[in-house]
Amino acid sequence: MIRTLPRQKGxxxxxxxxxxxxxxxxxxxxxxxxxxxFNDSNFPALPWKGFSLDWFLAQGPERIGLLHDSSxxxxxxxxxxxxxxxxxxxxxxxxxxxxxxxxxxxxGKQALYFLALTPLVIPGVILGISLLLTxxxxxxxxxxxxxxxxxxxxxxxxxxxxxxxxxxxxxVLLVVSARLKKFDPFLEEAALNLGATRLQVIRxxxxxxLRPAIIGSGAVAFLMSFENFNTSLFLVGSETTLPIxxxxxxxxxxxxxxNAVSFLLIVSTSTLAVIxxxxxxxxxxx
Amino acid sequence: xxxxxxxxxxxFITPVLLWLLLLIIVPHVELLLxxxxxxxDMGRTVWTLANYRNFFTEEIYWxxxxxxxxxxxxxxxxxxxxxxxxxFYITKIVSPRLSGFLTVLLLMPFWVSELVRVYGWxxxxxxxxxINHLLTSAGLLDAPVEMLYNDITMLMGLVYTSMLxxxxxxxxxxxxxxxxxxxxxxxxxxxxxxxxxxIIIPYAAxxxxxxxxVVFMLALGNYLxxxxxxxxxxxxxxxxxxxxxxASFNWNQGAAxxxxxxxxxxxxxxxxxxxxxxxxxxxxx
Numbered sequence: 323m324i325r326t327l328p329r330q331k332g333x334x335x336x337x338x339x340x341x342x343x344x345x346x347x348x349x350x351x352x353x354x355x356x357x358x359x360f361n362d363s364n365f366p367a368l369p370w371k372g373f374s375l376d377w378f379l380a381q382g383p384e385r386i387g388l389l390h391d392s393s394x395x396x397x398x399x400x401x402x403x404x405x406x407x408x409x410x411x412x413x414x415x416x417x418x419x420x421x422x423x424x425x426x427x428x429x430g431k432q433a434l435y436f437l438a439l440t441p442l443v444i445p446g447v448i449l450g451i452s453l454l455l456t457x458x459x460x461x462x463x464x465x466x467x468x469x470x471x472x473x474x475x476x477x478x479x480x481x482x483x484x485x486x487x488x489x490x491x492x493x494v495l496l497v498v499s500a501r502l503k504k505f506d507p508f509l510e511e512a513a514l515n516l517g518a519t520r521l522q523v524i525r526x527x528x529x530x531x532l533r534p535a536i537i538g539s540g541a542v543a544f545l546m547s548f549e550n551f552n553t554s555l556f557l558v559g560s561e562t563t564l565p566i567x568x569x570x571x572x573x574x575x576x577x578x579x580x581n582a583v584s585f586l587l588i589v590s591t592s593t594l595a596v597i598x599x600x601x602x603x604x605x606x607x608x
Numbered sequence: 609x610x611x612x613x614x615x616x617x618x619x620f621i622t623p624v625l626l627w628l629l630l631l632i633i634v635p636h637v638e639l640l641l642x643x644x645x646x647x648x649d650m651g652r653t654v655w656t657l658a659n660y661r662n663f664f665t666e667e668i669y670w671x672x673x674x675x676x677x678x679x680x681x682x683x684x685x686x687x688x689x690x691x692x693x694x695x696f697y698i699t700k701i702v703s704p705r706l707s708g709f710l711t712v713l714l715l716m717p718f719w720v721s722e723l724v725r726v727y728g729w730x731x732x733x734x735x736x737x738x739i740n741h742l743l744t745s746a747g748l749l750d751a752p753v754e755m756l757y758n759d760i761t762m763l764m765g766l767v768y769t770s771m772l773x774x775x776x777x778x779x780x781x782x783x784x785x786x787x788x789x790x791x792x793x794x795x796x797x798x799x800x801x802x803x804x805x806x807i808i809i810p811y812a813a814x815x816x817x818x819x820x821x822v823v824f825m826l827a828l829g830n831y832l833x834x835x836x837x838x839x840x841x842x843x844x845x846x847x848x849x850x851x852x853x854x855a856s857f858n859w860n861q862g863a864a865x866x867x868x869x870x871x872x873x874x875x876x877x878x879x880x881x882x883x884x885x886x887x888x889x890x891x892x893x
Contacts, residue, residue, distance in 0.1 A: 324700040324790050334701075341697050344690070345713065347768075351728025352717055354738055358731060366731050368741040415623045422620035437628050439888050443821065443877055444632075445829025447846050448870045451853060452635035455642050455863060488631035520616055549721035551832055556853065565723050572727055572836060581731075584724040591719040599712060 352588055359581035366578045377582040388582040397567035398583075401548050404479065404563055408486045408547035413540045415487075416494025417532070421524075423495075424502045439496075441489035446552030453485050454556045478559040485553040490546050494539040501535035502528075541598055545591065636870070642863035659864035669848065669865075676845040677872060679759075680827040683766045684820050687774045690767060691819075695778035696808075700787065711779065718772040726836050729765055730756060757839025765837040770826050774819035781815030782808075817884040821877050828873050845869055 358366045362374035364385070380387040388394060423435050441449065454477065461475035474480050505528065513523045529536075551565040558566050564583070571580055646656040663669045694714070698707045717725065732738050733755040740752035755761060789811070793803045809816075834844035849869065852862030881888060 324787055327791060327794055337693070337697060337701065340693055341710075344694055348714070348717055348771075351725055351732055351768075352720065354732055355724065355728040358738075365736070367736050368738050369745075415627050418620045419624045419627075422617070422624055426617045426620060428617060428621070434624070434628070436888060437632065438624065441632060443825055443873070443888070445825060445846075445869060445873055447829050447831060447849060448639070448866050448873075449635075451849065451862065451866050452639040453631065454853075455859065456635040456638040458859075459638060459642075484631060488627070491627060545719060549723075551721070551723060552829060555831065555850070565721050568721075568723050568727070569832065572723070572730070576727070576731070580727060584720075584727060587724055588720050592716055595712075595716060595719050 355581050355584045356588060359578060359585040361578065363578070366576055366581050377578040386579070388579055388586070391579060394564075394567060394579065394583055397562050397564045400479070400561045401564040404483055404486065405544045405547040407483045408490055409540045409543040411483070411487045412491040412494045412543050413536060416491045416539065417498050417536060419491070419495040420498035420502050420532075421528075424499055439492060441492045444489070446489070446550070447555070449488055450485055450553040450556035453481065453488070453553075457481055476559060477557050479561050481557040481559070482554050482563065485557045486547045486550050489553070490543045493546065494543055497539040497542075498532060498535050501532055505531055538598065541594065545594070639863050639867055639870075642860055643867045646860050659861050660868075662861060663864060663868065668843075672843045672845050672848055673868065673872075675843060676828060677876075679763065679766075680824050683763060683770065683827040684824045686763065686767050687770050687823050688816065688820065691771050691775040692778060692812075695775050695782055699779055699782040699785075700790075714775060715772065722769050722832055725769060726765060726833055729761075729768070730836060733761060756837060759838065762834055762838035765833040766827050766830060769830070769833055770823040773822040773826060777815040777819040777822075778812060779815075781812045785811050813884060814886060817880055817886055821880050824876060824880075825873050828869065 355366075358368075359377055360373050360375070361368075361370060362372040362376065363369075376385045376387060378387045379389055381390050419438060423431065423438070457475040461472055464470050464472055464475070509527055509531075510523050513527055514520070518526070549565055550563075551569065554563050554566055562570070568580060568583060571577070643659050644655055644657070645653055646658045648654045648656075663673070698710050698714070702710060730737070734740075735752045735754045735756075737755070739755065740749065743749040744752055785808075789807055790803055793807055798806070829846060831844070831846040831850065835847060838844065845865065846869070849862050849865045852858045852865060856862075877888075
C-alpha cells in the first residue's frame with residue numbers, strides 16, 4: 323500500500339506503469355512541439371526532413387523566421403510590458419492587502435476578505451466582459467457629458483493590465499498573507515518599544531521578512547499575466563498580447579513559426595521555474 | 609499609538625477598496641444592469657427581461673448551458689481520477705528523493721501557456737498529425753483518422769489543462785497525512801479498499817474540495833480548449849458569450865449569458881463549500 327508496508331508485486335508494477343504513462347501524457351504535446359520547431363518542413367508535422375533553424379532565423383521570402391516576424395516579436399514585447407505592469411501593481415496592492423487583513427482590525431473585515439478572494443473563483447471570461455462593459459459605458463458617458471474621448475476606456479493595453487491585475491492581486495494577497503501569518507509579532511513589538519515608528523518597522527523588519535514571498539509571488543504574477551488568455555481576450559485593442567496573437571495564428575492554420583515561439587516559451591519558463599526552485603531551496607522558509 | 613494604527617489602516621485599506629470597488633463590484637453590477645436592458649422596436653434602450661427570456665425560449669442556448677455544466681462536472685471527476693494515483697504515488701509510495709523531482713516535473717508543463725499545450729495536442733492528434741503519421745507508417749492504420757474535433761478529445765484536453773489545479777491541493781493534503789494511520793489500519797487487518805475509503809479519502813477531503821472547485825470553475829470558463837479541440841459543434845457556453853459580444857455585437861444578450869454563467873459557477877462553488885463544510889479562504893490557500 324505505502325512505502326513502509328509490504329506490497330504485492332503486481333500492484334507496484336501496475337502503479338509504476340501508470341505513473342510512466344501519466345508522465346508521457348503530460349510531456350508528449352510539449353516535446354513534440356519543440357521537436358517540430360526544428361523540422362525542415364513547411365508544416366508542423368512529420369515526416370522528419372532534417373534539422374533546420376529556418377523557423378527562427380530565415381529572412382524570407384519563402385520562410386520567415388521568428389526573429390524577422392514583426393507581428394510575433396511585437397506581441398512578445400507587448401506581453402512583457404503588460405506582465406511587468408501587472409506584477410508591479412498586483413504585488414503592491416496584494417502586499418498592502420495582506421497587511422490590511424493580517425494586522426489591522428476594522429468593521430466588516432470578514433466580508434471584505436471574502437470579497438477580496440472572489441476574483442479567483444470568477445471565470446476569467448466574465449471578468450473580461452464585465453470590465454469591457456464598464457469601460458465602454460464610462461467612455462460613452464464622458465463622451466456625451468463632457469465631449470471628451472478617453473482612448474484608455476476602449477479595448478487597449480491598459481484595460482488588459484487592469485483586467486489581469488484584478489484577479490492576480492488575489493493570488494499575491496494569499497501568498498504574502500501566508501508568509502505574514504508566520505511572522506513573529508514580538509519582533510515588531512521589540513522594534514516599537516525601542517522607538518521605531520510603524521513605517522520604520524515595516525521598512526526594516528516586516529518587509530525583509532516578507533521578501534521571499536514578495537519575489538516569489540511577483541514571479542508567478544508575471545507568468546500568470548504573460549500567459550493569460552481568457553480575461554485578455556475581450557480587452558485587447560490593437561496591441562495584441564502573445565497568447566492572443568498565437569491563438570489567431572493557430573485558428574487560421576498553423577505554420578512551424580508557432581512551434582518556434584512555443585519552443586522559446588517552454589525553454590524560458592522552465593528555466594525560470596528551475597531558478598525559482600533553486601532559490602527557494604537555498605533559503606528554506608521557516 | 610492609536611493614531612498610528614488608524615493611519616496604517618487608512619493607507620492599507622484605500623488601494624484594496626479601490627481595487628475591489630472599481631474592478632470587481634462596479635463591473636459586475638454593470639454586467640447585471642446591461643443584461644436587464646435591451647432595445648425596443650424604436651431602437652431606444654429600455655429595461656427588459658427579454659435577454660433572459662431568449663435564453664429559455666431558444667433551445668440552443670439552454671442546451672449549451674446545461675451541456676457545458678455537465679461536461680465541466682465530468683471533467684472535474686475525470687481530473688480527480690487521473691491525478692489522485694499520481695498524488696498518492698508521489699507522497700506515499702516513491703522514495704522521498706525521487707518524489708521532489710517528480711513534483712517539479714509535474715508542475716513544469718503548467719508554467720507554459722495553455723495555448724501552447726493545446727497546440728501541442730493539435731499537432732499530435734489531427735489528421736495530418738504526428739500520431740496518425742506514426743500509426744500509418746507502422747502499418748497499424750490504412751488511412752489517417754481525424755482524432756481532433758470531437759467531444760472525447762475535448763474532454764481530454766480540458767482534463768489535461770486543469771490537472772495541475774487538482775494535483776497540487778491533493779499532494780499538499782496527502783503530504784500532511786501521517787503514514788502510521790495507514791500502517792495501523794493495515795496491522796489491524798483492514799483491506800486496501802477499507803483503508804482507501806475510510807482513511808485516505810476522508811483525510812484528503814479538503815484537498816479534493818479545493819481542487820474540484822478550481823477545476824470546475826476553470827473548465828466552465830474555458831474558451832480555448834473547446835474552441836480549438838472541440839471543433840465546429842463543440843457548443844461551449846463561453847463561445848456563445850464570445851459570439852454575442854464579438855460576432856453579433858449584442859452586448860445585452862452577452863451580458864445576460866455572462867451573468868448566468870457567473871451565477872451557475874458561484875452556485876456550484878457555494879454548494880461544494882457547504883457540502884464539505886469548508887471556508888472559501890481555506891479552500892483557496
